[in-house]
Amino acid sequence: MSTFKACEDHSVTFNGWASTGTAELKQWGYHPRPLGPKDVEIEISHCGICGSDIHTMTGGWGAIKEEVIVGHEIVGKVVAAGAESHHKVGDLVGAGAMVDACGECKDCKAGFDQLCLNRAFTYNDLFKDGRGGKTYGGYADRVRVNGEYVFTIPKNISLAEAAPLLCAGVTTYSPLIQYGAGPGKSVGVIGIGGLGHMAIQWAAALKCDEVVAISTSDSKREESKKLGATKFVNSKNEEEMKAAAQSMDIIICTSFAKDADWAALLSLVANNGKMVLLALPETPLSIGAGAFIQRQVSMVGSLIGGKKIVREMLDFASEHNVRPWIETMPMSDCNAAIKHVQEGRPRYRVVMETGAESKF
Incomplete structure (x- = not known):
């Protein structure tokens, strides 16, 4: 039984696929909160599957106690808009991993609204704008969110x-811009998957001198070149690791093995360089301080954008x-799609379709 009845619009029910702590999703309906003056209601046509969805639905980032509809790579059509929204009915739009922030704090004014203490993530979170309500994501037919966090999709x-641009895209683009990727810089990308294949493309499009794909096997060596990588390093190959030592100004870490040798990976970072951690492990990292101090190397985190x-x-x-490489599957087969992702088979992002696009 939901504890948010006072914030629910009982005149409508949104239907989705929810988890209660396992990767097995079940059909479930909920009442969204009433449409606010800045809000929009989106009829969902597509939603990408992100690793964050799986960490959440399986309880890897903490136990979940109520139904959670995940999904934060949401695309569709505006079917209702509040009077103060800058969107209009019929707009083709998308929403990413956060759907609200205060707009007034220091972080919001500096363009880091993803760090706002009053932010609301797209699912498994609470709105903090005084109206109340719980957030539900895009494995559903519709969603209502603050229109300030809804973005017009370019026509081309x-x-x-x-869909994947709204999480995988911005998550990898943002740190490259923040830390100065471009001509004169060498960028490495650890993990060639849903995020990594985007990071390679961004770095190439930003005209970095070198774009290095770093993986634990050779299986993606040729695909990395097609994405824009100028070099490939197999992190299990001692000779390749030695040859690449201290050569990359920025490394974007999108994934890693459970037995990752962090000292070895940091050895790839140039003096005064940065490793940017995007992947969020379920267990703490372990690495000696000397790896940072002796060459003034830093490891920093980056949260969406x-x-x-x-x-x-x-x-x-x-x-x-710049486009994600995607595979599409029906949202009605979401459990099969999740399994496909868990098995590491997609090249490189799975996007689920509701069928709504045929009506647009």
Whole structure:
């Protein structure tokens, strides 16, 4: 039984696929909170599957006590808009991993609204704007969110391709921009998957001198070149690791093995360089301080991106023809799609389709 009845619009029910702590999703309906003046209601056509969804639904990041509808790579059509929303009915839009922030704090004003203490993530979170309510994600037919965190999809990007840009895209684009990727820089990307294949494309489009794909096997060596990598390093190959030592100004870490040798991976970072951690492990990292101090290397975290950089990212993707490599599956087969992702088989992002696009 939901504890948020006072914040529910009982005139409508949204239907989705929910988890209660396992990767097995079941059909479930909920009442969204009433449409606010800045809100929009989106009829969902596509939703990408992110690793965060699986960490959440399986309880890897903490036990969940109530039904959770995950999914934060949401694309569809606006079917209702509040009076103060800058969107209109019929707009083709997307929503990413956060759906609200205060807009007034220091972080919001600096463009880091993803760090706002009053932010609301797209699912398994609470709205903190005084109206109450719980957030539910995009494995569903519809969603209602603050229109400030809803983005117009460029006309030359398909709705299916747009979905992963709203999380995997901005998550990898944002730190590259923040830490100065571009001409004169060498960028490495650890993990060639849903995030990593985007990071390679961004770095290539930003005209970095070198774009190095780093993986635990050779299986993606040729695909990495097609994505824009100028070099490939197998992290299990001692000779390749030695040859690449201290050569990369920025390394984007999108995934890692449970037995990852962090000292070895940090040895790839150039003096005064940065390793940017995007992957969020379920257990603590273990690494000696000397790996950082002796060469003034730093490891920093990066969390998605604020609304300003999401808009910038979409424009950049449109202009430079950066697109995710996707596989599409029906949302009605979401459990099969989740299994496909868990087995590590996609090249490189799975996007689920509701069938709504045929009506647009």
